[in-house]
Amino acid sequence: MKNVIEKYIRKEMFPHIWCPGCGNGIVLGALIRAIDSLGWEKDEVAMVSGIGCSSRITGYVDFNTMNTTHGRALPFATGIKMSNPKLKVIAVMGDGDCAAIGGNHFIHAARRNIDITAVIINNMIYGMTGGQYSPMTPTGKFGSTAPYGNIDQNFDLSALAASAGASYVARSSIYNPNQGTRFIKKALSKKGFSVVEIISDCPISYGRMNKLRTPVKMMEWIKSISVPKKTWEKLSVEEKKDKIPMGEFLDICIPEYTDKYKEVCAIAQEGGGNE
Amino acid sequence: MNKERKEICLSGSGGQGLILAGIILAEAAGIYDGFEVVQTQSYGPEARGGASRSEVIISKEKIDYPKVIKSDILLALTQQSCDKYIKNVSEDGILLADSTNVLKVPSFTGKIYQHPITDDAIKVIGNQLVTNIISLGIIVQLTDIVTRDAIKKALSARMPARIKELNIKALEHGFKIGEKLKII
């Protein structure tokens, strides 16, 4: 397994900047294994990230990579995919990155159903800037900007993606990396906008403020809140509280954006349209 | 044209086709009569209604300042635009007022022409939308600012087939009005 990882990383960029016990490495491992299992050439993969701890992933992998501005991974990725549809385009985002500052881009990338795979590392906190609460911080939990408890409702990112027009939506966690790898592989193979949300930890920021100071405690907590989708569906509203469903939520085949654009070109070149 | 630079101001309200009329006049002068030409416009946020103004400058030489300094010709399709822009017409300039809407013509030292252009568009041609084209016909006939041939070609080139005939009819009606029109 070690050899698989080494084939895809930029060794000179290591050691990485992530804290001990951070889940980003587990997600990176899952991503690499999924890509490797598909047999893709490194040259045909473009990986784009925004800003935050998660965004450093693009620096560590030997693909065509881009570490862009906060929240904007998807529109940069959209420009790449639209211009060169042959590239396999992956956007890696954190939860603040994707759901707060990049929320609009997220729903519109889904609406277009453009063939990009979005991997969201959801650690429910802004880690890099010191533990401020994010749109994914559960109500009642603490952050450095929520010292009396978070009063915001948190998003259900997977439900959001599914309702906005994506083709494939799944959620897993760093507690279950094999499932995560499987979902990412399916997402990468999907023609259309695909989303895999991975629940992750942040012992230093989230854990410290929410009585989960060690990586082990955070892992145990993630395990305790994770419920398979089928089980979750049978739970009462009260039982669903504080739990997160895991599994595949959407897997459909609908027309993809760059394919539809080819049709636009054909119509324009045949002299059609409203001209 | 004897003057180096002629300035035309087409004014009224949004939706009366004044910008289109300006473009057609500009194409007639620039493409078919070989003059230098600039067309600009001033408009508000409304797509319909509100004040609208289209300016055309025609010259034998390259045009520097692209806006009207003093209009040689003012077309006013509304009372409001007539009152507003008459102040900026040169002393010996021309005012063409649409008497359907301009009921009170302001005092003015130049030549004043009046005709119920909108009424003609509705009653004679059968479509209010050609008010702008009748106006162009009258202006060209009165002033020779461009040739009749050029304005006809420019109009034909601009109009989609289904409304071409209607517009040519409107233009020719304008020529006819222009022939008979007397200074008041």
Add this chain to the structure above:
Amino acid sequence: MSDEKQIVKILQGNEACVEGALLAGIRFFAGYPITPASEIAEGMARRLPKIDGKFMQMEDEIASMAAVIGASLTGLKAMTASSGPGICLKQENIGFAAIGEIPCVIVNAQRGGPSTGLPTKPSQGDVMQARWGTHGDHPMIALAPSDVNEILEITVKAVNFSEKYRTPVMLLLDEVIAHMREKVNIPSREQLEIIDRKKTNVKKDEFLPFKADEDMVPPMADFGSGYRYHVTGLVHNEKGYPTSDAEEIDKFLRRLSNKVELNKKDIVIKEEYSLDDAKIAIVAYGSVARAAQRTVKLAREKGIKVGLLKLITLWPFDDDLINQLASQVDLIVVPEMNLGQMVREVQRAAQGKSRVISYTRIDGDLINPIEILEKIEEEMSQ
């Protein structure tokens, strides 16, 4: 230019911008609707699909800028267009294009500001924003044409400069010239000088994506071409990796700005009218330069020796040019549709060698030739 290859059309400024961009090889456009720039997006939406180019209307201005940068990285010449409020939103990603050295063109059809301001009226209020709108020290090229033919010609130059210097280029129009229609000679591609970005040809494992040649510009590789590399908004070394090494930081940031500043000779475009014997000079740009041209004529009819220096390249600013002019004339007048922005640069560069005065208008109407003349006469009588 031979006449038979040219097509003569009456075009709006924004339409001429589309023509120029397509001739220069723009094949990707992303935008968001905004007055008075929307006609550029509409033109691109019609034309690009006919030549297998890519048009996208994005969810906002920020996304448009991002998509343009992504597209440029794959090798397509890319452009966006907007106006004041939209340009504000694009600034962060314009900074990304600057530090990532990714060629792209941003058209700003200037309208009155601040904020929503005067959407349908012209302004030159964004000339300082064009230079310093995104944070930090960065290179910037900004060009301001003043008629519709010039829009076509300067759009081609804007694309060329962005490709040659691997940097974002701002094309500054204003509502007057963006919406104005004039007779335009559309040249054929063969009649134009078209510059494409320098591509690398080193072995793939020896590629250093941010190692510059002697001209201070690094050769580029397209994403997907087999040269895998990292592009980041962090200050980076020649390999493209983030650095905190003081020496590397200094070297990189100085090169980034110098590749434009030290190539000023190539980038500065200007025109002179009746300056030879002038004792008074007008320095103007954009649509105001056309009013100034007429002022020169009116003044000379009255026997006042006025000349005009029309700046087309606003950034980088040519200090030497202004300094030379200031040694020749007694008075420089800078008319602008803002409260006096470029006049500060002119004053600075003139170094007290001549008087420099500002004439401003911000009511949404173009400055007219007579008011500039009156300002000159007023100054002369003092």
